Amino acid sequence: MARKSNLVAIIGEDSFQKLRSSRCLLVGAGGIGSELLKDLILMEFGEIHVVDLDTIDLSNLNRQFLFRQKDIKQPKSTTAVKAVQHFNNSKLVPYQGNVMDTFTFPLHWFEQFDIIFNALDNLAARRYVNKISQFLSLPLLESGTAGFDGYMQPIIPGKTECFECTTKETPKAFPVCTIRSTPSQPIHCIVWAKNFLFNQLFASEVYTDEDNNKDWGTDDDEEIKRIKQETNELHELQKIIISKNVSRIPEILHKLFIQDINKLLAIENLWKTRTKPVPLSLSQIKGSMNTSKFDSNSIGTIQEQISHFIKITEQLMDRYAREENHIEFDKDDVDTLEFVVTAANIRSHIFNIPMKSVFDIKQIAGNIIPAIATTNAIIAGLSSLISLRVLNLLKYAPVNNYTDLNMAFTAKASNLSQNRYLSNPKLASSNCNCPVCSKVCRGVIKLSFDSLKKLKLSHLIGLIRDKYEYPEDISLLDASNQRLLADYDFEDLNDRTLSEVNLENGSIILFSDENDDTMVRKSIELYLDVNDRFPCDTCKLPDVRVPLVASTDDLSKNEEDEEKEEDKAVGTTDNNKEKDGIVILGDDESDIVIDTEPSNDSKKRPAGIQELGEPSNKRKKLANDPVNFDLVELD
Numbered sequence: 133m134a135r136k137s138n139l140v141a142i143i144g145e146d147s148f149q150k151l152r153s154s155r156c157l158l159v160g161a162g163g164i165g166s167e168l169l170k171d172l173i174l175m176e177f178g179e180i181h182v183v184d185l186d187t188i189d190l191s192n193l194n195r196q197f198l199f200r201q202k203d204i205k206q207p208k209s210t211t212a213v214k215a216v217q218h219f220n221n222s223k224l225v226p227y228q229g230n231v232m233d234t235f236t237f238p239l240h241w242f243e244q245f246d247i248i249f250n251a252l253d254n255l256a257a258r259r260y261v262n263k264i265s266q267f268l269s270l271p272l273l274e275s276g277t278a279g280f281d282g283y284m285q286p287i288i289p290g291k292t293e294c295f296e297c298t299t300k301e302t303p304k305a306f307p308v309c310t311i312r313s314t315p316s317q318p319i320h321c322i323v324w325a326k327n328f329l330f331n332q333l334f335a336s337e338v339y340t341d342e343d344n345n346k347d348w349g350t351d352d353d354e355e356i357k358r359i360k361q362e363t364n365e366l367h368e369l370q371k372i373i374i375s376k377n378v379s380r381i382p383e384i385l386h387k388l389f390i391q392d393i394n395k396l397l398a399i400e401n402l403w404k405t406r407t408k409p410v411p412l413s414l415s416q417i418k419g420s421m422n423t424s425k426f427d428s429n430s431i432g433t434i435q436e437q438i439s440h441f442i443k444i445t446e447q448l449m450d451r452y453a454r455e456e457n458h459i460e461f462d463k464d465d466v467d468t469l470e471f472v473v474t475a476a477n478i479r480s481h482i483f484n485i486p487m488k489s490v491f492d493i494k495q496i497a498g499n500i501i502p503a504i505a506t507t508n509a510i511i512a513g514l515s516s517l518i519s520l521r522v523l524n525l526l527k528y529a530p531v532n533n534y535t536d537l538n539m540a541f542t543a544k545a546s547n548l549s550q551n552r553y554l555s556n557p558k559l560a561s562s563n564c565n566c567p568v569c570s571k572v573c574r575g576v577i578k579l580s581f582d583s584l585k586k587l588k589l590s591h592l593i594g595l596i597r598d599k600y601e602y603p604e605d606i607s608l609l610d611a612s613n614q615r616l617l618a619d620y621d622f623e624d625l626n627d628r629t630l631s632e633v634n635l636e637n638g639s640i641i642l643f644s645d646e647n648d649d650t651m652v653r654k655s656i657e658l659y660l661d662v663n664d665r666f667p668c669d670t671c672k673l674p675d676v677r678v679p680l681v682a683s684t685d686d687l688s689k690n691e692e693d694e695e696k697e698e699d700k701a702v703g704t705t706d707n708n709k710e711k712d713g714i715v716i717l718g719d720d721e722s723d724i725v726i727d728t729e730p731s732n733d734s735k736k737r738p739a740g741i742q743e744l745g746e747p748s749n750k751r752k753k754l755a756n757d758p759v760n761f762d763l764v765e766l767d
């Protein structure tokens with residue numbers, strides 16, 4: 133039986149035609165994305181748009197079956213599309229780019245889609261697409277895998293929980309003092325070598341003497357003295373790298389592995405219950421200069437580690453100048469990996485910790501969990517199948533209530549039913565404390581570039597106040613950057629234009645009622661969608677109903693919520709730690725997060741009012757519907 137007749141038999145001719153006229157967005161063309169692309173083509177979606185920012189790497193080939201050896205270094209999106217061109221009956225549109233780039237992918241670009249499939253590998257991009265899906269009321273199929281674990285979650289804005297409704301797993305955390313002063317496991321030395329040493333030598337800004345006059349972030353003289361000393365020492369090490377004078381590399385070894393260790397030994401309290409570290413000796417450093425053997429398959433001796441550290445530093449010194457004084461750690465970049473391996477192993481040796489092989493350190497430093505093709509295939513299959521129900525195309529199983537739909541977990545990820553590989557719990561409704569989908573109502577302001585340049589902040593505030601019937605006392609926050617733009621006693625910026633206060637396409641502003649009485653309105657979060665297709669002087673505010681809080685009960689709940697929010701902001705709960713990468717716990721409450729991706733930490737903004745937002749189900753297709761704009765003419 134042909135593909136089409138199979139599908140028609142299952143979903144019926146009407147639904148099949150709807151599928152043929154549907155347009156979907158696939159974000160990510162990696163492990164899950166390659167599988168999904170094949171599935172969506174076999175389902176005959178009318179149009180499939182594929183976004184991926186990356187190029188193909190050798191390590192992708194074992195599971196990303198659309199790619200071949202000859203495709204290495206080619207963009208994933210275009211290569212994936214080329215690979216399926218011959219058996220495809222859908223219109224395929226590839227884009228190489230970052231889905232979070234508002235210039236390439238402005239909000240109105242997303243409006244053309246009926247559904248989004250996420251096949252991403254990082255929290256920042258997942259959070260971003262989740263937010264877009266909420267702003268546009270676009271269904272999102274979120275998915276991810278790690279080894280045998282995997283999940284698939286349909287997200288229907290306003291109906292079911294969103295990606296941010298549940299706390300994400302906290303990455304591994306280490307106290308700063310363990311990493312800096314008292315390592316006891318190989319991972320502590322690897323984190324030190326990768327996140328402190330490598331970054332400070334090769335990936336941080338070059339320090340200049342002007343830094344002596346800078347604001348050190350504290351008034352405590354002792355603290356400033358200590359930071360200055362560390363900065364100066366780093367300055368000296370960086371100077372050696374910049375000098376390209378390879379004969380000075382032993383000075384780096386001397387500072388890191390003799391001088392600094394002796395300083396630690398001088399703090400006697402540290403060693404009352406711990407084995408003392410043993411610094412390298414000068415003869416160990418000198419004696420290693422002529423040892424050339426280094427076998428990446430075995431651990432070898434400390435002399436071999438030291439000698440290889442010298443050789444690799446030499447190579448990185450040479451690259452540093454050629455690569456504009458900036459080299460990022462990358463597990464697949466042999467020089468950067470071997471620098472981290474040797475530095476970590478020398479430190480391990482000093483602290484009496486077993487050294488590790490290149491292979492082992494690559495796994496740890498690269499946060500590698502082997503990717504399993506079968507898990508990707510299962511999750512992609514489930515994701516594409518459930519899309520039929522999300523789009524309500526199965527007549528024999530109509531969806532009356534979206535919380536009746538299922539998500540899916542595999543293997544360990546489930547924990548729900550011990551003996552099953554797959555678990556399918558029903559979707560939950562939105563978490564009323566979720567800062568993304570519940571605490572505020574949401575809309576999109578459509579603006580021309582002309583208005584962005586001409587419209588004064590006070591004028592915009594007036595428009596918003598009138599449209600949503602806010603009282604006099606309001607506050608306006610640039611939620612993307614956590615900047616206060618206006619409130620009852622801060623009007624300094626009111627005479628500036630929107631572009632003068634650095635609002636731009638993609639900015640998100642939060643408008644709140646400052647009034648503490650019972651008649652408090654819910655806050656409204658507005659996305660600035662700036663588009664040169666709008667006529668000059670256009671500023672269209674969305675038709676969002678901003679509800680009033682019904683009773684004082686709700687208000688007291690809100691106060692509790694706000695307290696919780698504040699707790700989160702100062703780190704008394706785990707929520708503010710959920711980031712990619714490794715979190716290093718500070719000695720006091722101040723956690724240091726390193727190796728993180730930029731995150732849109734929307735959780736720190738002021739709490740809105742507790743009440744479910746109004747989903748705007750009337751999504752307008754911009755290109756087809758230009759006459760529908762409610763234009764506000766400016767002076």
Ligand SMILES: Nc1ncnc2c1ncn2[C@@H]1O[C@H](COP(=O)(O)OP(=O)(O)OP(=O)(O)O)[C@@H](O)[C@H]1O
Nearest residue numbers: 160161162163184185186229230231251252253257
């Ligand atoms: N912001 C983003 N915009 C567009 N594509 C993204 C973005 N962030 C991640 N991706 C893409 O999502 C895909 C995720 O796929 P996958 O999890 O298989 O990762 P990978 O990079 O292919 O493999 P691995 O990380 O295991 O080496 C990648 O192809 C990556 O380029």
Ligand SMILES: [Zn+2]
Nearest residue numbers: 294297566569
């Ligand atoms: Zn949510």
